[in-house]
Amino acid sequence: MATVTIGERKLPARRPADLDARLVVSTGCTAAEHAAMLRPTSTPGQIARVLAPMLTGKDAPAALELAELIEAGDPLDVRAQVLDLLAAPADTEEG
Amino acid sequence: MAVLLGNNYLLWVESAVAGTFAALKGQGSYSESRSQPKIDTSGKETTGYTTGAYGNIGYEGSLDLRVNLPDAAYTRLETIANVPGTPVNIQLRAKGMAGVSADAIFAASVYPSISSRNFNKDGTVDVKVSLSLAAAPTVDTLA
Numbered sequence: 001m002a003t004v005t006i007g008e009r010k011l012p013a014r015r016p017a018d019l020d021a022r023l024v025v026s027t028g029c030t031a032a033e034h035a036a037m038l039r040p041t042s043t044p045g046q047i048a049r050v051l052a053p054m055l056t057g058k059d060a061p062a063a064l065e066l067a068e069l070i071e072a073g074d075p076l077d078v079r080a081q082v083l084d085l086l087a088a089p090a091d092t093e094e095g
Numbered sequence: 096m097a098v099l100l101g102n103n104y105l106l107w108v109e110s111a112v113a114g115t116f117a118a119l120k121g122q123g124s125y126s127e128s129r130s131q132p133k134i135d136t137s138g139k140e141t142t143g144y145t146t147g148a149y150g151n152i153g154y155e156g157s158l159d160l161r162v163n164l165p166d167a168a169y170t171r172l173e174t175i176a177n178v179p180g181t182p183v184n185i186q187l188r189a190k191g192m193a194g195v196s197a198d199a200i201f202a203a204s205v206y207p208s209i210s211s212r213n214f215n216k217d218g219t220v221d222v223k224v225s226l227s228l229a230a231a232p233t234v235d236t237l238a
Contacts, residue, residue, distance in 0.1 A: 020111070028171025030111045037178040046177065 002088070004051065004081045007073035012057045014091035022053040035086045038079055044070035051082050099237075101125075103191050104200070106158055108168045109184035116186055116196070117168040123159030123221075125187065127201075156187075156205070156226035161219045172224065176207040182229035183207060203232035 048067040107116035131149035188194030
């Protein structure tokens with residue numbers, strides 16, 4: 001199980017096998033498209049929308065709180081972690 | 096043939112599945128603004144008349160939308176518009192909701208922009224989407 005570190009918080013995360021389907025429902029775009037669209041200038045909200053469906057913890061923050069966390073942390077660092085997750089092989093375990 | 100009716104033409108956006116398009120919900124008017132700069136080809140020897148040719152075709156599309164969610168096509172368009180410089184394929188198709196790719200009278204890769212959003216008192220949420228060409232259109236034939 002991977003973790004995404006935002007400031008002091010470590011959030012459990014994984015790349016679910018159905019990530020494309022989840023992202024298409026919430027954003028209309030696939031994981032590969034998001035990987036291309038996540039730029040150094042991406043906003044915390046844009047990063048949060050991609051990261052949210054990959055968080056697994058029961059206390060995972062909702063999208064707005066997640067965006068605020070990213071903004072208060074280091075958006076560029078979180079973006080890099082999200083890109084790593086998007087590039088990782090799918091985790092087929094239930095989570 | 097008959098007089099063409101604007102209501103029969105809808106804008107379709109390519110989905111996350113390449114080659115598959117979906118019509119946006121709540122479409123109002125779609126307007127095209129076209130321009131071509133004039134190139135003066137005359138000289139002093141052209142005996143009193145200015146001659147000219149036209150240069151490259153400038154194009155901007157503008158669509159009025161009455162947003163009606165859920166709409167996967169709008170969600171996708173908005174996501175892409177929020178990342179400047181990201182293109183998306185669109186088609187303007189005849190035959191309304193029954194239109195297929197072969198009915199496209201205009202098809203192109205475009206950069207979308209949400210150019211206005213109006214949250215009207217006693218009204219709907221209306222959005223204007225502007226489209227600028229990312230590449231020359233692959234279809235541009237009304238007749």
